[in-house]
Amino acid sequence: MGEAEVITSGLRPILLMHGDSLCTDDVGYQEFRSLVRQPAWQAEFLGQPLAARHAFAAQARAQSREATSSKATEIMDVNHVAVQQVLVKHGVCDLLHGHTHRPKVHEFAFGGLPGKGEQPATRTVLGDWETSAWFAQIHAGEISLIKYNFQ
Template sequence: MRAGHLADTLFIADLHLDPQRPAVTALFENFVDALTPVDCAALYILGDLFEAWIGDDEDQPEARRVIERLRALSDRGVPLYLLRGNRDFLLGEGFERDSGGQLLNEPALIDLYGEPTLLLHGDSLCTDDLDYQRFRQQVRDPDWQHAFLARPLAERRAIAAGLRETSREQTAVKQAEIMDVNPQAVASLMREHGVRRLIHGHTHRPAIHEFALDGAPATRMVLGDWYEQGSLLRCGPGGCRLESLPLEGGNPGMP
């Protein structure tokens, strides 16, 4: 690292790691293995690291291997922060302990090279999708989560598979606009927290949106998913840019 040079902060989301897509898991592992404190000031994973997370007692070898890679990253001195997404909202203290990462409650407010920046997964901003918001409220309820986690692991796995299938069926018939963020919800949240920069994932529509908020410049940065390629947002003192990571072997298939 050059004298006076600050390492970049990296943001990723919506990897949806799953044993059925080993190429994506390999891409993520290679990505994480290459990070050091010299070039990465911190790694933020803004939700949906896993296709599904049914509890911190998850014993799938692929999932445990990912956690081991994250532990090695944090042990190398790279700070690791995570938000829960709509697929891995059950990440808990056991995951934190094993991975060495820190789970943040959303929205999370950070200082990003002097700019107050708000982080969240993004699903809470999709307020036009009323059916999903009702479902989100249900599964984020502590009583529901306690009852779900009390079930045997195999039963939880079966329930999660059924919920994913239902989600795919519903998504196929919904208008695309309904599943995107609501601009008024974005503006309201940014006003509430007094920020002009917001970073989120969830919608799988990577872009950097510049707009006016109450007459002043504001920015909403959307992270890409990890289906056809890897995707990250790299931020430094000079600004932020979206980057892609090539996936060996081509398209692993869409969700």
């Protein structure tokens, strides 16, 4: 899967993406994201022994937990202008993403598609997968979230 993919469920096109690129107010994270997506950085990282990569990942997660504990929640959430821009770019009114791990179906009016006028839109956010699994279901044109507990 690429950075963003449009799928169609029935007649409804939905944009799927990780969601981290939409958190544009979290400047520190965006700098990290830019670094680790560089092919040269990835090649160097993947050239290291597995144990070193695991250690780096553990350290990065610890630093992320520490950083997020002191950041305002608004900074770590998606930027609504970025959401509207990505919807326009892909010509859709529905977005499904993760990253923020605040599960919810956000419904809003969206008037950004040329020639379409204002129409209903959704931004569906999947939760994390630590103690349960989250997935989205589309039935009769409605998107809903379903949580599955691992126990």
